[in-house]
Amino acid sequence: MHPLGKVMTGVGAVILILCGILFAFGVSDVSEKVDDVNYVISGQTGGDVQVYDDDGFGDWGFTIFVEGAYEDVDGNGVWDICDSVNITAIHDGRVMENYGTNQSYAVNASDDERFYFEVGLENSECNVGSGETRTVDGKDLVKIGRACWGCMEGTLTIESNEPIWVVNDDEEIAELVGGMFAAMSSACLAPCGCCILIVGLIAGFTLKKDSTIPAVTVQTSVSVMGEEITESAIPMPDDDSDPAHAYYGGMIARGFDPELAEKMTKDHYPGFNE
Numbered sequence: 001m002h003p004l005g006k007v008m009t010g011v012g013a014v015i016l017i018l019c020g021i022l023f024a025f026g027v028s029d030v031s032e033k034v035d036d037v038n039y040v041i042s043g044q045t046g047g048d049v050q051v052y053d054d055d056g057f058g059d060w061g062f063t064i065f066v067e068g069a070y071e072d073v074d075g076n077g078v079w080d081i082c083d084s085v086n087i088t089a090i091h092d093g094r095v096m097e098n099y100g101t102n103q104s105y106a107v108n109a110s111d112d113e114r115f116y117f118e119v120g121l122e123n124s125e126c127n128v129g130s131g132e133t134r135t136v137d138g139k140d141l142v143k144i145g146r147a148c149w150g151c152m153e154g155t156l157t158i159e160s161n162e163p164i165w166v167v168n169d170d171e172e173i174a175e176l177v178g179g180m181f182a183a184m185s186s187a188c189l190a191p192c193g194c195c196i197l198i199v200g201l202i203a204g205f206t207l208k209k210d211s212t213i214p215a216v217t218v219q220t221s222v223s224v225m226g227e228e229i230t231e232s233a234i235p236m237p238d239d240d241s242d243p244a245h246a247y248y249g250g251m252i253a254r255g256f257d258p259e260l261a262e263k264m265t266k267d268h269y270p271g272f273n274e
Contacts, residue, residue, distance in 0.1 A: 005204020012197025041166035046159040058096030060169040061148035065141040082126035089115035089147035093154020117145040244269035
């Protein structure tokens with residue numbers, strides 16, 4: 001196999017191996033984060049949680065779960081659990097109004113209620129037909145709402161008449177994004193590794209190794225008593241290991257007189273042909 005092909009094949013194989021490791025790490029990390037959620041409040045009726053807002057543009061806030069089940073016994077289209085749970089959330093810092101839009105701005109809204117019902121996706125409130133459930137330590141939990149959407153740096157105080165489980169959405173999203181980024185990066189690099197590997201294999205089996213330089217014999221002609229006699233002046237090696245011979249051969253190939261070529265070669269390489 002041609003050396004160039006060997007190098008390219010090796011590089012392609014290394015990239016594919018690294019992509020496999022990176023993809024496995026990313027998928028495993030995402031799976032662990034989904035199954036192992038960090039609750040900043042776990043099974044208590046309230047507590048204080050910190051909002052860090054590292055970028056200064058507001059945080060996603062917190063998701064709140066309670067123990068129970070989604071039921072609509074009275075048939076009013078609203079989950080019954082929303083009628084039995086009473087939650088308050090007060091933030092002592094500023095809040096980004098219209099958070100998540102290009103028209104957001106900071107306001108001093110301390111002591112305003114920051115909790116709202118949301119059992120499913122955005123604006124789902126407590127409407128029947130949507131909801132999110134999970135099991136923690138053998139307890140069946142349901143999502144009841146969220147708090148502090150767009151809150152800036154400060155402390156959020158949450159109180160409830162029922163035990164609650166609270167998730168910091170910013171921390172969970174950041175951890176999930178890290179694993180997803182690793183998996184996606186490997187998926188993007190894998191095609192590059194495949195291309196390099198394929199090109200390397202093709203180059204390795206199609207390109208020919210450089211052939212050795214054929215032997216060259218420099219001849220001179222002299223005239224003795226009117227008869228021309230041709231003799232070998234300096235035999236050239238069959239490789240380019242001797243730079244002096246290579247230099248001399250190049251001079252002869254360009255038409256220089258052998259004696260002049262030998263003299264010029266000795267000027268550059270003393271001891272030549274001694």
